Amino acid sequence: MISSMRPIFDKTRNLSQEDIDVVLTSTNANEKYLASIVSELAGISPRIAHSVESLCNSGTNCIVSAFAYISSGLADVALVTGAERTDSPGLVLSWDKSRGKYKHPIFWSSLFASSHMRKFGTTLEDLAYVSAKNHRNGLENPYSFFDRSYSVGEVMRSKTLTDNVRLLDCSMPCNGAASILLASEDAIRQFTDSPVWIAGIGQKSISAGFTKNADLSSMESTVLASRDAYSMARKSPKDIDVAEVHDAFSICEIMALEDLQLAERGKGSSLVRELHDTNCKKVNPRGGLIGTGHPLGATGVAQTIEGFYQLQGTAGGRQVESAKTALIHNMSAAATSSTVLILQA
Amino acid sequence: MISSMRPIFDKTRNLSQEDIDVVLTSTNANEKYLASIVSELAGISPRIAHSVESLCNSGTNCIVSAFAYISSGLADVALVTGAERTDSPGLVLSWDKSRGKYKHPIFWSSLFASSHMRKFGTTLEDLAYVSAKNHRNGLENPYSFFDRSYSVGEVMRSKTLTDNVRLLDCSMPCNGAASILLASEDAIRQFTDSPVWIAGIGQKSISAGFTKNADLSSMESTVLASRDAYSMARKSPKDIDVAEVHDAFSICEIMALEDLQLAERGKGSSLVRELHDTNCKKVNPRGGLIGTGHPLGATGVAQTIEGFYQLQGTAGGRQVESAKTALIHNMSAAATSSTVLILQA
Incomplete structure (x- = not known):
């Protein structure tokens, strides 16, 4: 990819x-x-x-x-x-001894999902829409790891890993x-007349262990990082034409859309369904992590490159029309830290 | 330490x-x-x-x-x-497959030493003076790994590792x-009336494998980094009151003094002998890497801290009188990259 x-x-x-x-x-x-x-x-x-x-x-x-x-x-x-x-040593949260055998990221994503479901009535089908949309977007990305997409039904029927995480809700580690x-x-x-600018930067590390997150239905580091990025760029969420969000798992995209204020709180799922049904590429046009694969250290760079493609109008079949402002959301380890970049043509 | x-x-x-x-x-x-x-x-x-x-x-x-x-x-x-x-994975140059069993840093330091000896007549006794001086300086450093010093004779008689590297010519990896x-x-x-300033910064990475060094009696990355640092700080070598240089091995201190223009080319050994004989602490007052131990990732930070102590006049028994300008020299992997900082009171 x-x-x-x-x-x-x-x-x-x-x-x-x-x-x-x-x-x-x-x-x-x-x-x-x-x-x-x-x-x-x-x-x-x-x-x-x-x-x-x-x-x-x-x-x-x-x-x-x-x-x-x-x-x-x-x-x-x-x-x-x-x-x-693909065998990166960054895949498992080895530093958190207190988690015992629950160190694999599927367990924090499962807690995120159950918390969001309890609070906002999010369903397993909502999660499936994220994966189906992103896999379909990934088909237009020549660097995607995958050569096929998956329907909502196929995601729903994929292997159950925890009560609310199925195999196709996960991004796949890859080279x-x-x-x-x-x-x-x-x-x-000296080199170009049409550069893309980094207009806003926000970063936040709240902890190394996600149990510090008071509310597991929201990602505090993303909320705080995006606030700084919007402020530095003098932009608001309604200015964002296209966004790369860190869908390590399906639930992360729904939460990120809310935390970045691209959807109202509790309305992330509705936005995802709408984007899916209208085949709108505004969120994760390159396919996100779920639709293209997740080579950890390369992912944030690839997300940012997609922002450049979109703002330069060179994103081919996944181009968002007249995109002038892009948002990049990249996070680590159960959203204990987040980066938000705002790019401008 | x-x-x-x-x-x-x-x-x-x-x-x-x-x-x-x-x-x-x-x-x-x-x-x-x-x-x-x-x-x-x-x-x-x-x-x-x-x-x-x-x-x-x-x-x-x-x-x-x-x-x-x-x-x-x-x-x-x-x-x-x-x-x-002490068991850091950074100790051996694992990336350079071409070196076969000669990956351990003692081998590049041995080539540095033989090259410097051939060109400038440097002797094994010259090398021993570096180690003896730095071990003695380290006695005044409460954070040193060692609780004793070694005389020139003791260094000369320490275990031979290669033709021109003895055990006490090496810095020791440690926690x-x-x-x-x-x-x-x-x-x-807001916090202090007597800050220390970073006045000059120079960095250079010439390669990842030291065979690119045309002349093994000089460290090109150090020469280039120091040029930038002096220039940014608007200082010349004669302004330097105290220097922390990266004596991973004895020969490195002699070469660094020449490459940083603190000694004339070929006169690094004479300067070291003079510093030793007069018990002058101007070079590696805290004991350098040889006299205090070398915890790789911590070393450059510790060197810089010593610069701060010296410029704040709080270096105790190893204080260089009226030090106003300090130089920090930190390098990697056979001097394939170097950093030079110039600090000012």
Whole structure:
């Protein structure tokens, strides 16, 4: 899946390795010194090179770090590369000893689902709509891991893992890599007339263990991160034309839509059904994590790349018409931390 | 060893957990999500939290990253924590398959030593002076791993590992942690009248494998990083009152002194002998890596903390008198990447 590095630089000259100041790698892999290895393999001798890890939102942490290097004046052009293997050591929440055999993420997602169901009457069929929609969207994404979609009925009948998590409600860990270039305003003007801007950034880490979440029907870190991102971008939820949200499990998309204020509280499921029934690609056009696969460290980078495609009008069969503002939502470990980016054409 | 977190904030109020925006962890450990775990254990809910890895200069990469977050305006106060275990997976250069059984760092340091010896007539006794000096300096450091020093003769007679690396020419991997707080100019003024400033930053990654180094008697990444750091700080080598240099092996200190222009090319050994004979603490006052131990991810943080102690005049028995400008040199993997920081009182 995923991967960019397509030549968006088509103005006076192409960007070359010598222009790249920073190489950051986003991964949960145990291998060390990957940023320097990627640099050597790509013929780059950057000033700044290191790996960034924060489980499933490593990718957007890496992008925000590159943004900080550039906006602080320490660098002009940064390459961010996310990469992960299907057997990533970031898949299971090994740090939380208190969970015993319930360390696998399906268990927190199951608690999220039961909490949301109890509070808002969300149903298993609502969850199935998320998966069916995203799998169908993924068909238009040439980098998707899957070559087929699944109907609501097929999701409903897929293997039961817990009372309210079925196999097709889960994103699938997979191999994957994604790379994106960030540049300062001065640098980017040399290469293109139509850059995409990072207009808003919000991040929040509330804890390392999700039991700190007072209310399991909402993701507090996402609420707080989105507030900062909207504020920095001077945008409100109604300005968002297209959103990539972190559907690690079906319930996460429904909760994220509410937490990002893209749907009213308790109305996330209705919005998903509407998007599904009208084949509207506004949410997770590339297929989300469920429809394309979830290579942990690469996911946040791939989500952000989709925002760039959408705002540049190059998203092909999954293009949202006249998209001017995109939102990227990437989170880790039972939403104990979240990143929200707002991109602008 | 190491560790700070001492209360340097003594002005109108103490800094509290709520003030901390960013928590970055520096480590080569395979454990994931450590920045969020440290945050939860310390009662901090930061906006930005992730781990940074670049082998032995992870610590200064982390500090520069925190600097970038602050100077970009994304954050005001950052906690940087480096931590490592004695059995760190970062100890052996596992990525370089071409080295076969010669992956252990003693082999590159041996090539550095033989190259420097051939070119400049450096002797095994010169190397022993580095170790003896740094072990003696370490006695004044309450965080040192060692409780004794070694004479030049003892270093000379220590176990031979290669033709020109003896056991006491090596820094020793050990458990260790070190933490430092960085704050914006506005924020720091609330807490102290005598802050220490990061005035210059230089970083360079030339490759991931040291065979790209054309001349093994000099560390190109250190030369290039120091040039940027001096330039950003508007300082020259003669302004440096005290330096922490990355003596992973004895030969590294001699080469670093030359590459940082603190000694003329080929005169690094003479400077070391002079410092040893006059008991001058100007280079590696805390004992360096050889005299205190080398907990990889914590080392760059500990080196930087020593710079702060020296510039605040709180370095006790190892204080360099009237130190106003400090240089920190931290490198990785056969000096394939280096960081140089210049600190100012």
